[in-house]
Amino acid sequence: MPPSLKLEWIKHHLRLLGLSADQLRQLALLPDPEPGEVRRALDGGQCVVAFQPDSAFCAAFGVSVHELNAPPPQIFTCVEAAGRPWERLRTLHEATAFSSENGERVVTWKGEAVWLWLPIDRGGILFVGTDLASDLLRYRQGDPRAAVAPEDRSAWGFDFERPNHLFEKQLEGESPFERHADWWAEALCEVVAKRACLRRGQVLPEGAPGAIVLTGDDDQAYLEKYDEQLSVLGRMPVTYFLHPLTRHTRKTLQRMSRSHRVELGLHPDALEEPARYGELLTEQVQWFRDLTGAGPASVRNHGFLADGYWRHLPHWEREHIGISSNIPGLNGRILNGSLLPARMIDPEFSRLTSHWSMLTAIGDGVIPVLGLDADQAAECVHALVHSVRRSLPGVIVLNLHPQNVAESRSMHEAALAAVREGFIAWTMGECLDWFARRDGVAADSRARAGSVWSRINAFRARSA
Secondary structure (H helix, E strand, O other): OOHHHHHHHHHHHHHHOOOOHHHHOOEEEEOOOOHHHHHHHHHOOOEEEEEOOOHHHHHHOOOEEEEOOOOOOEEEEEHHHOOOHHHEEEEOOOOEEEEOOOOEEEEEEOOEEEEEEEEEOOEEEEEEOOOHHHHHHHHHHOOHHHHHOOOOOOEOOEOOOOHHHHOOHHHOOOOOOOOHHHHHHHHHHHHHHHHHOOOOOOOOHHHOOEEEEEEEEOOOOOHHHHHHHHHHHOOOOEEEEEOOOOOOOHHHHHHHHHHOOEEEEEOOOOOOOHHHHHHHHHHHHHHHHHHHOOOOOEEOOHHHOOOOOOOOHHHHHHOOOOEEEEEEOOEOOOOOOOOOOEEEEOOOOOOEEEEEEEEEOEEOOHHHHHOOOHHHHHHHHHHHHHHHHOOOOEEEEEEOOHHHOOOOHHHHHHHHHHHHOOOEEEOHHHHHHHHHHHHOOHHHHHHHOOOHHHHHHHHHHHHO
16 A cells, blocks of 8 residues: 555544544644654644654654564554553554653553654654554455455355455454454544644534444335334434335335435345346446436445455446445444444555445344344344443444344334434434545535435435
8 A cells, every 4th residue: 555545544534533634734644754854843843643664764763663573463552542442452464663762652562662652842753663554454344365265255154255254364363342443543543632632523423422324125125014114213214225126116215205214225136146246236226216316325235245355346436326334244243343434445555435335233134144032133232332332432334124124123122222322313324424524525425426315305306
């Protein structure tokens, strides 16, 4: 990953966690630091972050550096996060350590500083010896080497490829609720905000502890099941991903959208011909447009179908689809290390795209796949909600098929309980709009893909 992209990727995460673009301009974040530009920044009282600086740079400031004898994966400690989840930081890459008579250890391994703060006049330098950008990428998008491995890629009794194989080996032995990507980003955000005296914005509106995005894959559900599910949900919004063989018509969608907060996304089906995914997606986007009057801004593949290392991403971009929730967590396992949406880096590592990705943390598949009863299925939701409440705000995408509403009613009730206790109830579109505005790209994403809410409201207007 080139240094400029690493910097753009790290800044993206800092914005998601509450540092504004103006505040980031008050920092000097340098992926390839040089002593001259750092001294100019220090003269202005800036906080400097030097990512993986070389020995010559370190020597210029009286800091020594050496390779750390800690083969990855390795656990580091964020000293200033004592007692909080991001005290424990897990890297998947090699790291270096720093020492200085005047330095403060920020992140350590067996007492050695892998992040070192060196105060200088009104500012200072944070020496970062971990490959932060690569850790964020590996956790969020998985290991590209796993895409070419020969192992079986089936899951949960189905023989088609899901994206699980990109993540599972790098998470072996880890707790299911570890949010490794979020912990790394939060550690940096907290450290620089403290050193630069920056007041962070809230991760979620009004300081909410978390958000629930409830979705439902159509899968040709009977329309009376839709009615039953919406009756259970009451005023809670839902995003339905429509299958090309849905039983819905324009008239039934009109009726549904008039009485409930409903958004529509696409549930592309290429299970029978996965090699034709791009062609089939184009056909199904056109079908969706004919049915609703607008193209889809959100997508989840039927069966979470995957194609190696994110080879569906170019097709989503081509169709101007703004966000996907195609990483399956099933029972609350945080497969991609994050409960926050983020833009994707393309598989060639050449650019930060405008397409966003987020985990589907829990699905009603826990009942048939894992054999859970109603109480155990609800506990999956309660447990993840609890983990979010006691750590860092996050967004839980909960996928409950309308056809399965009777069997999964307890999971619906668990989601409603979380909202009563202070979680935000969002649609996919509302989630995307909030974080896109945070990232300063809302205008661009709406110009390309359009706001989901504007599309649904337009559909309502046309159908009235």
